Amino acid sequence: MEDVVGEALTARVTVDEHGVVTGWNAGSEQLLGYSSAEIVGHPVAELLAEDPTEHPPLSSLPRWHGTLVLRHRDGHRVEAKVLAHHRGLDRPPDEGTPDWLLVSAVTGARPTPDDDALITRGFLASPSCSTSVYDTDLRFRRSTRSGQEALGLSEDDLLGLRPTDVLDQPLAEEMERAMVRAMETGETQYLENHARAHGENREHAWSVHVYRLSDPDGRVLGVATTGHDMTDHYWARKRLQLIAEASTRIGSTLDVARTAQELADVAVPELADFLSVDLLADLDGVDRLSGLDDMPEPIARPPRPGGTSLALRRIAHQSVLPGVPDAAVALGAVDVYPAGSPPAESLRSGRPVLYQITEQAISDWVAEDPVRRARVRDFGFHSAMTVPLLARGTTLGVVLLARHRHPGPFQQDDLVLAEELAARAAVCIDNALRYTRERRTAVTLQRSLLPQKLPEQTALEVASRYLPAGARAGVGGDWFDVIPLSGARVALVVGDVVGHGIHASATMGRLRTAVRTLADIDLPPDELLTHLDDMVARLATDTAPAPGRAGGAGGVPGESAGDVGATCLYAVYDPVSRRCTLARAGHPLPAVVSPDGTVELLDLPAGPPLGLGGLPFESFETELPEGSLLALYTDGLIESRDSDLDEGIARLRRALAGPADSLELLCDSVLAALLPGRPADDVALLVARTRALDADRVATWDIAPDPAAVADARKNALRRLEEWGLDEVAFVTELVVSELVTNAIRHAEPPIQLRLIHDRGLICEVSDGGNTAPHMRRARTYDEGGRGLLLVAQLTRRWGTRPTSTGKTIWAEQSLDADLSSS
Template structure:
């Protein structure tokens, strides 16, 4: 329904009665004719009757072609116009009295919502009638009162001649006060001088120019954005007689564009890392000075003390404690801040941040507001800074994500005279929401990473065991950045016969899952090593364990067991996303890994008696050996798949290592990264290992500093061992005949050897152990039988034979004749065990010796 329209100075209005509009526009002043698609007249108004003299009843239903005095001067006639939406031109028509009239028409091809298409033909009064004159006063009024923009006309000397009402308002001057002045004299600003130079170019070239200016109108406290068009004014001959300046106030559009740009900039810069403090600082950096003169991000003091903060974190009574995580100011040093970065401050009930967190809504305050003034009255230090810097406007915006309150952001203005408005509050809320999700992601990631690091370090050796075969030093570096903690590990395991096992492994993936898997594999390796399995057999058992773990994982995730064999874990990767509103994929910020379990491992056993080292690898980087003269060589190992892949057997390699050599075991994070391939990493590793070092710890530090960036992209485990050799004087070996009478002589030989070593206190137990083990070998095993004593930090007694059957410890019944000797050996020694070899087995027992 049309609303009444005010017309004339008397305020007359058009009513809503039918025909009111027709009476206003003068329906008979325009000839209106409608035709259907076949050219038949379907409509004929009073203007058409006045133009051609036919009444509506005389024409309606007839062919329109009957009204033509001559064919339409268009190829093909009217049907050729059927595909056009509109046509205009001159048409010769025949008046009822026979006169020929040339009429300019405008034809519209209508497409109504329902029914066939039709033509609407309109025409002004018949040609030949005088064109109605336009009152010059109307032109003058239209210029002066034009509401679309500020208009001004300048002559060829660039002096103002006319200005409309909007121009008068924008300059706070009347037209009479500006006439004869240059634009640079009216606007005392660089913008006026730029506009005048552009006007001079328009006068010279006749080409229009466009500018954007930012000016503060007199009497206003904020700038306006002006879109300025400068165009030439020409006379009938085309000569430029002046310049028209039209300025459109685009302030709202300008600030809307600035807000969108700020939101886009925030999306690009906030959340670039998974660090809580860095993310909070990014919010402050983005919004100063674009939105505020000072910004601080304060997080709940208890945020890091609980696994998951409650949704409502504002205390029911008592102050709210916030830690200032970040701040930024237009003034260097941020002297207006009452709280330094990292400090904790208390905010009582009724204070602006307390109430903002309590309600969960952003709030806009002026320092003169009663509630804000009452808070400042209770905080003299903060009130003094407000007065000193002239702070006049503050916004407090809660930081919340996923239903959890994290803190509050302060936005302050004092250098900018303009106070915050509602649009600024909406913008600050949008920016704070984006930042809150990124902060929550970083908080969750930091918490999980700390948990994973703690778990990882607790599962690694806290102190390397005491043994004499090698001197060792180790390093473990968790991954930096987004990768998260991985599953790298190392271990040093004392074995029987003064031997030692050196282990380095790497579980695929990152996070808690990888750390937990690492702990399981490390425990399995120690268990398998404790039963003295050969290197290759140990890796085979470990491979079976990883395969079973894979099946368990797949059963949990897919609901059915895997029947396809070992899964392929070589393509396993991790993801670390951010949140939904920041464009990152992960909604928790946690580094995730696939459910598949995969790992690489290198297992080496060094014997200080023979100086022989047995090594076997499962998809792991090969170790390096540094000879005493400084030459570095890589140990060639047979190719083998990672654990859990299966398909190929594991093979062991044996090498002799001179005493004083270095054996370096490491994970691939040491030699491989995005900026360097493996070959280059291996080359740098060899160079680092060849450098002289004062100690193994110093050598470890040298290797890490030479090969790794400050924040490695992957976990790194490094284990360096310097080999030792037992002197021949510390090892005694006897071949024992397979005759029970040889046991007595063997005991005498052992007693004599212990006397030479000065171990007379160990004679009784050693005689008993030797007697029992040698007797069992003679009775139950096969030759050859050999006895070996090793004087190390402990006293080790070994009896080897050609049999494959290992004895088992059991409790003898009262009527049994035997079975008590092995139990007695176990009770008198520190530990005992059996290990298999290619030619038989060895039973050993180890005694602790008193410290010298």
């Protein structure tokens, strides 16, 4: 190596940190005349003829360069340009201490007669770049061989032409502008352009430098362009950009069809002129893909002998041509791919395959399919790739990519890129399929736990809506209920469980059952919420995962079974008094529309969400005129990412105040006004129009605490039944009144009151001032009492007791032979 580069032409000296010479080569001896034996071990300062004006910063900088005046062995002075490298600053102590390497050229560089010829020959024969020279009129003068090959013309053909005469117009104009700027400013211009070399289909990328040419006197002679072919780097960068774009665009939702379409949109036209995504038709969930509800009938194709054909459903495709006229299968249609066809072979082998349209496998497949044969002929397909969709060990389907407008066929690099894109899409499609199945299960569970049919009652006219959340959020735990209570009263419930998915739906079902159970014992709204709050707190404790164990109920990813919480609004309406009692636990305020159309939010006391505990719940009571509208809802109706809460409430007010022929139409108009698209969260909406029970259908008597008053109570009740035309239930009513009034006189405290309500059934109520509720027991053979409540329970449809502010009420309801509510 020393012989090739001329080691003696360079003086090399090493000096330790103390300034002592430790190394001396032949070039140093030639420069200063000292032999190695004479100078090694001596201070380097002995070589200086005079101190330098700027001392080398030996302690700080890694490198120094400058001119030093040295003393030759024979005494004459030598000026030398020295480059000093500080070596080993990061060297471990066991590998030695840092030192300096001083380098200087022994002789200066001088022009030689061969320089011009060397430069000219090297310039014109350089194979690594395409260089061309132009005069001041931008007329071509000379070029390297590679430049002539890129332009597809010989030097004689190019002589005297401008770039705009040779290249595409936009590219040539940009080139000439850069050439003019280079000549005017003397600054080198840099361009990147993309064009096809003559006779090639593949686009090339060029990195071009444009610089001015001047003679030694500064006279501008012209301009030169030097272009480096960076095609490999260009296409590698394009592929990386496409992969990066795919990572952000594919899988933006958990919708299978949309995910597949995103793959098609990314790859066309950057990689292919046509792309189709087909999933196995028997894959669970493929037949229920959103956006493909109206699916065409399967395309029947006879199977090829000696193999098994595959049924695939087209879920996405894209083309460079508007309307995708080059597709042979419609979206949603099932096509049968015979064994041996490229898609079937890719699925069978699990590997991507590249084809030319003239290959036997393509020819045989197309020959059996008149539609595909026509597409290949009409659009000029010439190259294709098939890539299987594989995710987590499961085969999902196949992607087919084809070219007919792009002149170049697919290359092996294109196949690798298509495989990478398909792999990313397959994982997203598999996630979407899993989510689709889970969502379908959650929606089914959610709907099964909601009321399938609202109960018949006369106190309220009711309509409801439930909308599950959009794809990303998943099904939540919103619910509503209508619960008939004693005394012709009705309870309205709306709630919202924290979280989404199957766990939230299951929790919702448990809470709805609990509310119905607590409502059955006629607890006031505030007490009911208190009991429900205790239950939610216990659920959070019981379902919390064990220490060190991840995941939630059922192992559903992303769900924490311990995160149990809910909001709830519970309202009880009494059609006799037209009073409504409400309490809420962290829930949005209900809206009331008065008969004159005024909309207001009831100012209920704020209660904490269920499960927090520690704070009491308070009831709010108001009188609602007959015909008032009460609207209960969950927060998904009024809150969204696009609008704040106040704006949502304002839109709700306007929607409720609008005209509507029925409550069903009102629900539709409210949802249309507040939720023009798919909701981001679950939405439950319950609207009820109040009715009042006519005063002549309610009879009330005060009972004296005297056993003799029982007979008068029976007579009054029978007289009122005769007025109502209910003689057929007189016997049972007489027995019930006698038993309940007698018990109140004997075992309770005044005041005592008897009330009959003629609703869908006949309700008999006895209220007293005692707090002790009766318990039904089975009387023994010789007991003289204990059979009264047993008889009441046997002869009536249902009975029960409810607490009041002054005591309790015992009630029993009889069924009537016909619905007399309209009489």
